Amino acid sequence: MALADKYKTLTDAATAAGIADLAVREQDGILYIDGTAADGATKDHLWEVYNQIDPNFTSGDLVLNVNVAIDAAVTHAKVITESSNLNIRKGPGTDQPIVGKAAHGEVITLVNRSNDLWWLVRTNDGEEGYCYAQYLEAQA
Amino acid sequence: MKTTKLLMSMVIATTLFFVGCKPNDAAIQAAIQAKEAAGITVAVAKGEVTLTGEVDDEATKAKAEEIAKAEKGVKAVINNLTVKPADVPVVIAEDSALIKNVADATKDFPTVKAEVKDGVILLTGEIKKASLITLMQHLSALKPKKIDNKLTVK
Structure with a gap:
């Protein structure tokens, strides 16, 4: 359980942050941490702790899969790309044709989040399609 | 004298009877505690047994209750044992799904090259330090077996 010791600060931080459904297990020399954070800041904090233990994530001995919980009532999301526009595609995948774009910082309507990675959205212009969920931040 | 002796023996007999x-x-x-598995705490009040602690599974919990019930003098058993939550198995994505999802996740990082084999994502190329956490967050959500990060951080 050397890995559990190495990442103890991280698992302690996850427990302290009240990560829901927290699961920590070691398998074939890799530690898997799964759970759901209440918000994006909590998730980012855990990643900072991870970065302190394993600078630049070069060890390859941890898979930290902490998602952010989203209230089912949430209907809008903000585009959180670094600076560029976010592509809206016909289907869930970068191989799908682009049907529209949402500007950086724009708040758009969430239609369906049944796919974890690709959310179905609608822009204020009425364009509907799929966006990469990692670039969307649910609006409370 | 005879009456006194008789009374005395009756008192002793009665006492023994009740104790027995x-x-x-x-x-x-003490008797139940000795028979229960480690981690189970036994408390007894007026013949009512309370079991507390954490056990591995439901079967162990039921067994502990049976042991307590079988003990002489036990009137009732309150089974407050909790069952340890089973470890959620580690889910690792199939390569076919992983390859597609990794392509989607790395699309916005043109200096990063990603290869997928047997659930392992191998990253080569270079990346800006500020973008590294974002990339790692995106990839970790795809349920890989491992992320082998050989990126040069600028």
Whole structure:
């Protein structure tokens, strides 16, 4: 359980942050941490702790899969790309044709989040399609 | 004299009778505790047994209750044992799904090259330090077996 010791600060931080459904297990020399954070800041904090233990994530001995919980009532999301526009595609995948774009910082309507990675959205212009969920931040 | 002796023996007999039929709480506690598995705490009050602690599974929990019920002098058993939550198995994505999802996740990082084999994502190329956490967050959500990060951080 050397890995559990190495990442103890991280698992302690996850427990302290009240990560829901927290699961920590070691398998074939890799530690898997799964759970759901209440918000994006909590998730980012855990990643900072991870970065302190394993600078630049070069060890390859941890898979930290902490998602952010989203209230089912949430209907809008903000585009959180670094600076560029976010592509809206016909289907869930970068191989799908682009049907529209949402500007950086724009708040758009969430239609369906049944796919974890690709959310179905609608822009204020009425364009509907799929966006990469990692670039969307649910609006409370 | 005879009456006194008779009375005395009757008192002793009565005492023995009650002690024999109603073992006291401490004795019951010790007897059950000795038979229960480690991690189970046994408390007894007026013949009522309370079991507390954490066990591995439901079967162990039921067994612990049976052991307590079988003990002489036990009137009732309150089973407050909790079952340890089973470890959620590690889910690792199939390569076919992983390859597609990794392509989607790395699309916005043109200096990063990603290869997928047997669930392992191998990253080569270079990346800006500020973008590294974002990329790692995106990839970790795809349920890989491992992320082998050989990126040069600028």
